[in-house]
Amino acid sequence: MSSTTMPFPERIELTGEGLVLRDWTEGDLGAMTDLFDHPDIAYWTPIVSPFDGAAARARLGRARQLRAEGTTILLAITVDGRAPLGEVMLRCAPEGTELGYVIGPAHRGQGLAARAVRVMAAYAFEQLGVEQVILELEAENAASVAVATKAGFSLLDVPLIKGQEKGRPYALQTWGLNLP
Numbered sequence: 001m002s003s004t005t006m007p008f009p010e011r012i013e014l015t016g017e018g019l020v021l022r023d024w025t026e027g028d029l030g031a032m033t034d035l036f037d038h039p040d041i042a043y044w045t046p047i048v049s050p051f052d053g054a055a056a057r058a059r060l061g062r063a064r065q066l067r068a069e070g071t072t073i074l075l076a077i078t079v080d081g082r083a084p085l086g087e088v089m090l091r092c093a094p095e096g097t098e099l100g101y102v103i104g105p106a107h108r109g110q111g112l113a114a115r116a117v118r119v120m121a122a123y124a125f126e127q128l129g130v131e132q133v134i135l136e137l138e139a140e141n142a143a144s145v146a147v148a149t150k151a152g153f154s155l156l157d158v159p160l161i162k163g164q165e166k167g168r169p170y171a172l173q174t175w176g177l178n179l180p
Helices: 026-036 039-044 053-069 112-127 142-150
Strands: 013-016 019-023 072-078 086-093 096-103 132-138 161-165 168-178
Touching: 013 112, 019 112, 026 053, 026 086, 053 072, 072 112, 086 112, 096 112, 112 132, 112 142, 132 142
Parallel strands: 096 132
Antiparallel strands: 013 019, 019 072, 072 086, 086 096, 132 168, 161 168
């Protein structure tokens, strides 16, 4: 097994900070379209747009494939294990163990992203044995920068990650959180 794959369990449910992070199911496909089909999400994330039923089915299939490959975990963010309010991601990559998140527009302003990131970081530290988790964010995305700060991350002194996605250039800052 390479250093960028992990033996992830077939099912994952994480609890903490008033949240239940759980696997996506077929029953969530409609909720996924409600959460992810939004201009902000299309702009700031690599999630496809428009995000329709076919995109939801493809994302669910891809989430399961990436989990089986041991590279990525995508979990629904809920408060009670039921209705998804967003998504949190953990990806094992050569540059580090990266976390990411998306909160549906109707559910923003409740601290869901920062709490979900802290729960997922605790999982990475305690269950996967990593010493640092990172977030890669555009400096202009004030909401994501606020999440990084609230979750206890610090801006790292590393080069920007530059690229192009969906026809627009981006420059990502790297934020880090070390094992407590």
